[in-house]
Amino acid sequence: MQNRKFKYSKFLLNKNYNFNRDYVLKYLPSKFLIDAYKSISKWKGYHPTPLLNLNKLKKDLKLNNIFYKDESKRFNLKSFKALGGAYAVEKIFKKKNKITVSSATAGNHGKSVAWGAKRLKLKCKIFVSQHVSKTRVDEIKKFGAEVIRVKGNYENSLRKCQILSKKNNWSIIQDVSTKNYRYVPQLTMAGYSILIREISEQTNQYITHIFLQAGVGGLAAGLVAGVAKYFKRIPKIIIVEPDRADCVLQSIKSKKLKKIKIKKESIMGGMSCNEMSLVPWQILKKATNCCVSVTDNNVARIVAKLKDKKFSKASIIGGECATPGIIALIGIWNDKKTRKLINLNQNSNVLVIGCEGNADVKLYKQLLSKGRK
Numbered sequence: 013m014q015n016r017k018f019k020y021s022k023f024l025l026n027k028n029y030n031f032n033r034d035y036v037l038k039y040l041p042s043k044f045l046i047d048a049y050k051s052i053s054k055w056k057g058y059h060p061t062p063l064l065n066l067n068k069l070k071k072d073l074k075l076n077n078i079f080y081k082d083e084s085k086r087f088n089l090k091s092f093k094a095l096g097g098a099y100a101v102e103k104i105f106k107k108k109n110k111i112t113v114s115s116a117t118a119g120n121h122g123k124s125v126a127w128g129a130k131r132l133k134l135k136c137k138i139f140v141s142q143h144v145s146k147t148r149v150d151e152i153k154k155f156g157a158e159v160i161r162v163k164g165n166y167e168n169s170l171r172k173c174q175i176l177s178k179k180n181n182w183s184i185i186q187d188v189s190t191k192n193y194r195y196v197p198q199l200t201m202a203g204y205s206i207l208i209r210e211i212s213e214q215t216n217q218y219i220t221h222i223f224l225q226a227g228v229g230g231l232a233a234g235l236v237a238g239v240a241k242y243f244k245r246i247p248k249i250i251i252v253e254p255d256r257a258d259c260v261l262q263s264i265k266s267k268k269l270k271k272i273k274i275k276k277e278s279i280m281g282g283m284s285c286n287e288m289s290l291v292p293w294q295i296l297k298k299a300t301n302c303c304v305s306v307t308d309n310n311v312a313r314i315v316a317k318l319k320d321k322k323f324s325k326a327s328i329i330g331g332e333c334a335t336p337g338i339i340a341l342i343g344i345w346n347d348k349k350t351r352k353l354i355n356l357n358q359n360s361n362v363l364v365i366g367c368e369g370n371a372d373v374k375l376y377k378q379l380l381s382k383g384r385k
């Protein structure tokens with residue numbers, strides 16, 4: 013089996029690990045999570061996304077279960093991000109009424125904001141860097157948003173968004189929190205947390221390990237808050253990042269928020285981030301058991317294996333960011349010492365997050381064809 017060759021890049025145990033439900037819910041309060049579920053579950057077309065079982069892979073790795081939360085089916089937007097930005101737009105709209113919303117994005121978040129704006133008939137301005145593909149831009153435009161291209165990287169696009177939003181009195185809906193900007197990102201994370209609420213009703217097995225992919229950490233922190241609120245037992249929280257953009261691993265290692273230099277962007281574009289968001293840092297610095305980083309090398313292979321039923325009975329459409337949890341799981345499993353260290357064995361019920369489908373159709377086709385070679 014080819015899986016035997018998979019390796020992870022770096023592994024780090026968090027020396028400050030101390031999971032405390034009250035502490036987590038101090039940074040993302042329970043009332044946010046309750047309101048997010050109440051609101052989103054009323055949206056037209058809402059239904060829980062499937063919780064699949066990678067039963068072929070589980071057999072191969074001799075684990076009890078490997079659950080795969082399939083976010084390719086989320087509101088026709090093909091990613092979990094549908095839950096965050098659109099929910100934040102709704103909340104801010106209810107407070108302010110008649111607004112123009114704006115955001116900077118690597119793709120999926122902006123699509124969610126644009127969709128949320130369209131649902132409420134609001135004007136929407138989305139800022140993207142030169143790295144965001146035309147396919148992703150076209151997806152955002154489909155929802156009627158104006159897309160503004162900015163030279164340089166994500167940070168440049170964010171700066172431009174902030175300057176023009178201030179000038180024009182647009183409401184910024186950003187998923188990244190800083191010292192003076194917490195509420196809107198907290199709303200987006202609360203939106204993500206409903207994944208965990210759904211899972212708590214989709215299986216009665218206790219999850220023992222969760223592999224959470226991270227860019228700025230919003231998804232991971234939102235799901236950790238969901239775990240604190242909805243799960244009876246606390247699983248091991250394993251953060252996975254591209255080795256080219258391991259800002260969570262480096263921050264946990266240095267015990268402080270660390271900005272890193274990205275020399276080359278990862279193919280996992282949504283996770284190619286150089287600095288964590290502040291609220292996720294506050295949550296993840298204690299709730300994370302361990303961090304693991306992976307290369308881009310196996311992304312295409314996993315995309316193809318998911319599609320070609322090598323891991324499960326069903327064919328699964330998983331985009332580039334849906335793969336790192338599986339890559340990290342197999343990589344850790346292949347390293348006996350690390351496998352033992354995190355108690356990965358025949359009793360384990362592992363959860364990986366299939367956070368996106370073919371959100372970038374063109375890239376997905378390329379990866380699929382490369383992975384099949």
Ligand SMILES: Cc1ncc(COP(=O)(O)O)c(C=O)c1O
Pocket residue numbers: 091093118120121225226227228229230231232282283285333334367368
């Ligand atoms: C598909 C996908 N997965 C994962 C992530 C990472 O989420 P976060 O930046 O909240 O950690 C992103 C971020 O844009 C994404 O688009």
